[in-house]
Amino acid sequence: MKKSSFYNLATDELVPLKIQRDAIADWLFTSTIGKLVNFAISFPVFSQIASKYLNSSMSFKKIDGFKREFEINDDEFIEDDFKTLNEYFIRQFKPTARPFSKNEGDFSSLAEGYYLVSPDASLPIKGITSTAKELIQANPEFEIKQSIVVRLSPKEYHRFHFPFSGVLKSLKTIEGKLFSINPVTLKHDSQLFIRNKRTVLLLEFDNQSRAYIVLIGATYVGSIQITHKVGQRFNKGDQCGYFEFGGSTAVILLNTEMTFKEKILSYSQQGIETFAKLGETIAINTYK
Secondary structure: OOEEEEEEEEOOOEEEOOOOOEEEEEHHHHHHHHHHHHHHHHHHHHHHHHHHHHHHHHHHHHHHHHHHHHHOOOOOOOOOOOOOOOHHOOEEOOOOOOOOOOOOOEEOOOOEEEEEEEEEOOHHHHOOOOHHHHHHOOOOOOOOEEEEEEEOOOOOOEEEOOOOEEEEEEEEOOEEEEEOHHHHHHOOOOOHHHHEEEEEEEEEEEEOOOOEEEOOOOOOOOOOOOOOOOOOOEEEOEEEEEEOOEEEEEEEEEOOOOOHHHHHHHHHHOOOOEOOOOOOOEEEEOOO
């Protein structure tokens, strides 16, 4: 699943893809010692210990180094007196930085990250054969017609929002390990989506469409916070929740056949991700 570039939706250009620490990821999945280390750190207790540090004042001194490593520009974020690295990690955009289309027929990017889309129910990543039933550990309540995978790298905004208006119908947590997930690690283990801890949301939208959103934890990301309650209504663009420290992944399973922007679909079929800003329109919902 080697990807040398990604498509930037906003600038309409291909950009070289940089996977931070890919050599470390390769080592964790290929060397004997690396595999032992990877197995050890995949247990949630490791992430719980790491979380205590990341949420402590001792981690404050790591913020500047984190910004430099991932070349983060803070101009679009709310200024705050961050006291821990995790507080900085879950920073928020300024209110006008990421507008959503008001049209309920426009499927807006629910997270700022790297998208792969599928015109059918199969996951849009070569070699990943996990089914909807395996992802949600239940028989889906509706026929899955399309799927989307969005990857959030550590540098990205780690809050996620609702792509349409509607109601949160159900919520459940599926326990699992916390392996690192990125294009490099998925190349070595195609079952990571169903091996890792995840949170499953069932959403019912006002425009007749329905979706499962599967939020997949990873190393350090032992905590996925949902800021809405089951049965509560939400408006398009409202915050749904956030991932705590680490890279993260979400899988969206849809009961509708949307019309994706041509280049997003074309590049996805080539295994090339599309980077979309939060709120950008990536498809039109023509419910059928």
